[in-house]
Amino acid sequence: MLVKVYGSAVFGVDATTITVEINMERGIGYHLVGLPDNAIRESSYRIQAALKNNGYKFPGKKIIINMAPADLRKEGSAYDLTLALGILSASDQIKADDIGDYIIMGELSLDGSLQPIKGALPIAIKAKEDGFKGFILPKQNANEAAIVSGLDVYGIENITEIIEFFDQNKKLEPTKIDTRKMFYENLTHPEFDFADVKGQESIKRCMEIAAAGGHNIIMIGPPGSGKTMLAKRLPSILPPMSLHEALETTKIHSVVGRTNGQMGLMAERPFRSPHHTISNVALVGGGTYPQPGEISLSHNGVLFLDELPEFQRTVLEVMRQPLEDREVTISRAKFTVTYPSSFMLVASMNPSPSGYFNDPDAPVTSSPAEMQRYLSKISGPLLDRIDIHIEVTPVPFEKLSEKRRAESSVDIRKRVTKAREKQTERFQNYENIHYNAQMDVKQIKEFCELDQASNDLLKTAMERLNLSARAYDRILKVSRTIADIEDSVNITGQHISEAIQYRSLDRDGWLG
Structure with missing residues (x-):
């Protein structure tokens, strides 16, 4: 007897429907074809135990299973449930x-319970596109998949639930989520707040400008001056994610299995801070079977590289x-995948190996x-x-001991959001430009x-x-953002003066 069941494979951030054909006839043997990896080949042992422990048997016949398209490699243990039901x-x-x-889709334990899978959201999106009635998957992934409207999503805990659903017409309740309501309810502010930062008013101003224009920023200063503390608080002043951005971000994190199963939809902008020993593949993505790297996991958020000179040069260059x-x-011999990576780069570094720059009182020079x-x-x-270079100096004792609370992230975010709205309106006729940092020479001439x-x-x-030629466009971009924050139609000399201060590393004596 021939039966067809359907699963899905994720490549990049998109899914492809997989047709699993099970043919059973007289004889003995278990033959699994269609470029499965070792995890899928081992599924027969998990399926056999799960069926036996739930009152069913693994048939002693000749079983031929084909996973089509046969020339597309399939990987992972998420096909266990698909194969078992077939x-x-x-x-x-x-x-x-x-x-x-x-x-x-679902990975089976030996007792028949289900383990969570990766890529539930892109699979659900593809299932809806292909006109499937529903998506059956582990309960841990149900909220994530239920983000997709117009598709019945059934989260189950044990294989017996789905067997009774098909065999005895036992009703399963689909998971229902009001995506918009859940998203806007969870637009909470991150745990870190700029109100906790003592002093450093000029650096906060610089961070506000970077957030408002989407500018990459590098901070140079001695140990303990607050570089990491400031960087961790940057997401708290970025504009709230739109529903489209949240779906896009959740999709990437779903592929690597890093979504919050309870929440489903990510409402906060990601903040990634990889260690300086990271490899270039881990940073940009790739591998034998490509996965998103840190720059893609930072999409619509912040990538923080602490101690920038300690990273391998090859890692930074990629x-x-x-x-x-x-x-x-990322290209391989038989396929190519593309991952989005629109992120804000925030980097920090010491000005010298000792960490101190021209300080006569420093312990080491x-x-x-x-x-x-x-x-x-x-x-x-x-x-x-990197548009903005800023020097960070240590906070004096008088500022550290102040009891007055600094301006909160909520207040700063209001100004940033207002400036971003101006930029959205300005670039509405440009498809791939949404904020000032994305301007090229043509837009700089038009708007600056x-x-x-x-x-x-x-x-x-x-x-x-002695500013370098590359500083010219950067100064104009940052000046445009400063003008937007101050609600100014035109760029003035004051805006230019402030932007010039944010090009420290272009000055003679830093990098030559």
């Missing part, structure tokens, strides 16, 4: 005439193209040659993609016009401070 149906142990109306294109494409060698670990092309006085000021600053 075997039960093909051996007439259950009556499941409508089994082909559902996508079925970020250059994703920073520019806001996506990363470094020579100018040591400083130059240390700073040169960061390449010019990478710095070219200077009057004669401002132009003269910028020219003088570039000549006297």
Whole structure:
């Protein structure tokens, strides 16, 4: 007897429907074809034990299972439930005439209970697109899949529940979620708040500008000056995610199995902080069977690289193209996957190996040659993609001991959101540009016009401070953002002056 059941495979951040054909006839043997990996090949042992422990038997016949399309590699243990139900149906142990109306996925334990799977959200999206009636999967993933409206999602805990659903018409209640209501209810502020930061008013101002324009930022300062503390609080002042951004972000995290099963939809912007020993594959994604890397897990959020010069140079260099294109494409011999990677890069570093810069009271100092060698670990092309460079100085005791509470993230976020709304309106006719940091030369010429006085000021600053040519566009972009925060239609000399301060590493004496 031939039976067809349906599962799904995830490639990149999209799913592909897999047709599992089970043919049962006289004879002995178990043959699984269609490029399955070892985890799928081992499924027969899990299925056999799960069926036996729940009152069913693994048929002693010749079983041929084909996973189509046969030239597409399948991986993972999530096909256990798909195969088990196909075997039960093909051996007439259950009556499941409508089994082909559902996508079925789940990893079986030996007692028949189900373990969570990866990629539930993209699978649910594909199931709806292909016109399936429902999606049956482990209960732990039900909220995530139920984000997709127009598809019945059944979360189950044990294989007996789905057997009774098909065999005895026992009703299962689909998981229902009001996606919009859940999303807006969970737009909470992160645990970290700028109100906790003592002093550092100029750095907070700089972070506000970076958040408002989506600018990448690097902080240079000695140990204990608050660089990490400030970076962790940046997501708290970024504009709340839109529903589209939340779905896009949840989809990526679903692929690697890092979603919150209770919440379903991610409401907070991601903040990723990989250790400096990370490999280039772990950072940008890839592997034998490609998975998203840290830059994709940071999509619509913040990627924080602490102690930037300690990262391997090859690791930092592979970020250059994703920073520019806001996506990363990974190619293999037989397929290519593309992961989105539109993130804000926040980096921090010490100004020298000792951590102190030209401080006569410092416990350890470094020579100018040591400083130059240390700073040169960061390449010019990478710095070219960072709009804001800011020096962070230690907080004096008077500020640390102050009892007055600083401005909260909620108040700062209001100004940032207002500035972002101006940019959304400004770039509404441009498909891939949403905020100032994404402007290219054409948009800079159109939206960053200077009057004669401002132009003269910028020219003088570039000549006297020995600013590099790459600083020119960055200064104009940041000036445009400062003008947006202050609700100014035109860029003024004051905006230019402030933006010039945020190009520390372009000045003569830093990186040469």
